[in-house]
Amino acid sequence: MAIIWSLRRAKQVWKMDGSLAFKNRMFSYSDVVRITSNFERVIGKGGFGTVYHGYLDENQVAVKMLSPSSVQGYKQFQAEVELLMRVHHKNLTTLVGYCDEGTNMALIYEFMANGNLQEHLLEDASNILSWEGRLQIATEAAQGLDSMLAKADIRNIVDTRLQGDLDINSGWKAVEIAMACVSPTSTKRPTMNQVVTELNECLAIEIARKKVGNDTESKDSIELTNSDFHTELSPLAR
Numbered sequence: 438m439a440i441i442w443s444l445r446r447a448k449q450v451w452k453m454d455g456s457l458a459f460k461n462r463m464f465s466y467s468d469v470v471r472i473t474s475n476f477e478r479v480i481g482k483g484g485f486g487t488v489y490h491g492y493l494d495e496n497q498v499a500v501k502m503l504s505p506s507s508v509q510g511y512k513q514f515q516a517e518v519e520l521l522m523r524v525h526h527k528n529l530t531t532l533v534g535y536c537d538e539g540t541n542m543a544l545i546y547e548f549m550a551n552g553n554l555q556e557h558l559l560e561d562a563s564n565i566l567s568w569e570g571r572l573q574i575a576t577e578a579a580q581g582l583d584s585m586l587a588k589a590d591i592r593n594i595v596d597t598r599l600q601g602d603l604d605i606n607s608g609w610k611a612v613e614i615a616m617a618c619v620s621p622t623s624t625k626r627p628t629m630n631q632v633v634t635e636l637n638e639c640l641a642i643e644i645a646r647k648k649v650g651n652d653t654e655s656k657d658s659i660e661l662t663n664s665d666f667h668t669e670l671s672p673l674a675r
């Protein structure tokens with residue numbers, strides 16, 4: 438009954454004071470407390486914070502609570518809500534709701550009962566994935582990403598000025614950002630804000646290069662700004 442009440446209540450909410458305004462999907466903090474049975478069962482920990490098990494209308498859900506010390510901040514939280522509320526794909530975990538009540542922020546996803554991918558890649562896993570299975574997942578993940586980019590309007594993500602010929606330094610910088618984004622350790626992955634800042638620096642390099650080219654000076658005089666991403670995956674050679 439409590440959950441049914443929660444759903445009804447959520448449907449009545451229509452928040453227009455910020456960009457997070459999605460009818461039917463917004464839950465109050467007290468709803469979240471009910472859904473998770475007062476944060477009874479922890480199922481994981483990630484870049485946002487702790488993930489709890491819960492029930493929403495008899496369906497299992499995973500509730501990610503944004504921790505105040507989260508490496509991924511409010512902007513990332515907003516981006517996740519805005520994108521996943523619009524984009525639906527069989528290879529993307531469905532976002533069923535969110536809570537944005539003062540310092541209490543939560544993302545509510547459908548529950549993935551088979552665990553995370555890492556658990557199926559470990560050598561001692563009882564149900565270790567075959568290579569065919571891994572390839573299938575990689576292909577489907579790429580399809581999901583492709584679908585997301587198709588619906589999210591790539592022009593809003595990558596500046597068109599990054600297309601075409603690139604300075605080698607800005608090229609490397611972009612690769613370093615990409616490598617940091619796929620770091621296996623969530624705390625080493627950059628936030629969306631850091632990615633945007635770094636890409637802006639790539640742009641600045643390109644703009645400076647074009648200017649130098651126009652001034653017929655050597656482009657070798659352009660130096661890379663220091664990147665904060667020093668993951669074990671980052672390419673070292675320049």
Ligand SMILES: Nc1ncnc2c1ncn2[C@@H]1O[C@H](COP(=O)(O)OP(=O)(O)OP(=O)(O)O)[C@@H](O)[C@H]1O
Binds near residue numbers: 481483484548
């Ligand atoms: N939808 C879900 N269903 C079941 N378990 C989940 C779900 N989402 C997260 N988990 C569990 O919580 C753990 C942490 O997930 P989370 O997505 O927060 O971390 P992450 O994979 O490091 O990603 P991110 O950097 O986006 O936070 C996962 O490894 C998984 O065990």
